[in-house]
Every structure is written in structure tokens, then in C-alpha cells.
Amino acid sequence: MYNKRTYHGRIVKFCLHSVYIILIFVFALASCKSTGPAQDDSAKKPGSPQAVEKAKLTKYPDAMLWQIDAAAKDGTPSKVYILGTYHAGDDRVLNFPECVSNALEESDRYVCELSSQVWAQLPDMMQSLTMKSFLTDLSHTLIDDLTEEEITLITQFIDPQTLAQLVCFEPWVLNNYLQPIVMLAADLDSQKAYDVMVMDYIATQKNNQGFEGLDDAQTQLDLVAWGDWDTQMTMLRDTLDDLTNLEVAAQEMTELYELFLQADDQAFADFYFKDFENEIKKHPVYKDYFDALLSRRNKDWALKIADYLDEPGVTFIFAGCAHFVGDDSVFDYMQQNGILK
Secondary structure (H helix, E strand, C coil): CCCHHHHHHHHHHHCCCCCCCCCCCCCCCCCCCCCCCCCCHHHCCCCCHHHHHHCEEEECCCCCEEEEEEECCCCCEEEEEEEEECCCECHHHCCCCHHHHHHHHHCCEEEECCCHHHHHHHHHHHHHHHHHCECCCCCCCHHHHCCHHHHHHHCCCCCHHHHHHHCCECHHHHHHHHCHHHHHHCCCECCCCHHHHHHHHHHHHCCCCCCEECCCHHHHHHHHCCCCHHHHHHHHHHHHHHHHCHHHHHHHHHHHHHHHHCCCHHHHHHHHHHHHHHHHHHCCCHHHHHHHHHHHHHHHHHHHHHHHHHCCEEEEEEEEHHHHCCCCCHHHHHHHCCCCC
16 A cells, blocks of 8 residues: 655655646547637527528437538528537447438538647647646645545556656646546547547548637636536546446446447437436536536537528538437527527
8 A cells, every 4th residue: 555655755756747648538628719600699599580490400310410401691501410429439430320421521611529720739738737737835735635545546557656746736637647547448449439530531531621619728628627626636536436446437438338329319318417417416516517518518509500500501510429418408509599490
């Protein structure tokens, strides 16, 4: 078992080393301001007759793919495809379903949670965010708030030297360092995901035209380093609970992934949001986090997608599946705004 005093000695040795954590997120990725069409609020007021009459939502049975048909402001047809993604995968997603391939080929422009320009800036953004969380007073670090049992557990996955560096930062840094372990235990790979495949398709088949973003940078950076110290410790300990019961946590992730592959949006939502409800019951501080993670962003995305519907042509949007299922989904807000029938 590792002793906390040992770690204070390691901290002195390693605190001057920078820890650059470049994260690939499960539910939310860092992004910059959307470069999509400017919003026309007058055309998006709830009850807009044009939107109610002309926007129709259809779900494809073979994928988490939706199609919205409408009319652009100039009266010509407009269409938006929305591919709900799972930010990790296996060999079963190395080829797109036919409906997705056809939608990609038909589309004129592409939109992700973050723009292609920001993807290029992501390492610098994450480095800056991480270094801002470096503790100015090393007389009390994360190691002081971890129990001996927690330290022992962590060192099953992280070598002592790395841990000695990570505890010099706010708790979210260690938490995000640990979270991918469950994904790996579930035999899922962040590089085998529809997000990555779509980006590769745009680069190779669409002359690297790039893609626009739905979020601004600050929205997603706030989610990465969410909450005060106590909130971050709560979230870290939840991750440690997953590592304690790694087989169970990996199985749950696998089950959700299987529902995604089956394109069963209702079953996916039931499974996904049941876990959210359980987390909020245990830790009420999660309510604001989940609202920021999904509901508030979904409300903003609903308006941005409506802007794309105002433009002629075909738009292909690919973003986390959880935004498009369950209550307070993007589609719910589009209906409330009078955009969808």
C-alpha cells in the first residue's frame, strides 16, 4: 500500500514537469464557435408556420440516422441528415450502413460537435486548460484527499511517477486520465468510431473540405473541467468506483454500445438516462452537470440545425447519439420551437 507521505516527496520531484493530457471524450469533445449560417431569430420563433408545415423528421431503421426534410428560405428543398454517434467502437463499425453512406455522398456540407479548425487547435487548447489547473499551493494536493485504498487502486492503472504529477492538478485531470480505462476494458477503441470515420471520409472523399461545429470552445472546455474541487472529487470517486468494479462497468458500456449498433433509439435512451437518474439520486451536484452536458446544448443545437434547414442543399451532422434520444433531446426542442411537425 502506498503512503501519502511518499507521494509528497514525489511531488517535489515531479511538480515542475508539465502534464499534457489530450482527451478523447465519451459524451462531449472540445470545439470552437460554430461557423454555420447566422441565426435569424425572427424565423425561429415558436409556432413559425413555415417551419411547422415543412420540416419532417424520419428515423432510419438500420442506423442511428435521422433525416429532416424542409424548405429553405429561397423556397428550394433543404435536407439535414443527423448521424448519432458513439465515441468508441470495434471492427463492426468499420463500414457504414448503406443509408449512412448514401447520406454522406449526397451531402454538401458537414457539421460535428466541433469544427475541423478546432480539431487542429485541440492539443494547444487542452494543454492550456490543463496547465491552468496546476495547483499554486502544493502544501495541499489531491493526494491529501485520497484514501490509502484509493491510492492503491489508482496505482494498479497508473505508475507512481505519473500519479505524482497528476495530483499536482485539479481533480478533473486525474479523472479524465482514468476514464478511458473502462472503455479499454470493454474492448472498445476511440479510433474505431463513426466520428473518426466521417472525418476520414470528408478528408479523402470530399477533398478535405472540413466541417463546421455546433458548440463554441468554452462550452466544451467548461464541461471538461466542470465544477469546484468538491464536485470534481465526487466525479473522480465515481470513476474509482467503476475501476473497483471494472468488469461490471465495462459490461454496462458494452450493453449500451450494443443498443447503439442495433439502432434502437428508445432502448438506448432508456438505458442511458436510467444511469443519469441514478447518478443524480446519489449525488445531486450532477443535475447541473447533466443539464449543461445535454439539455442546454440540445436547446442551442435545435436552433442551429434550424438554421441549416433554412439553407438550400443537404447538410450532414454527426454528433453524440445521446443528444437525439430521450426527453429534452434536440428533436424535442425543435418541436417546441415549431420547427418540426
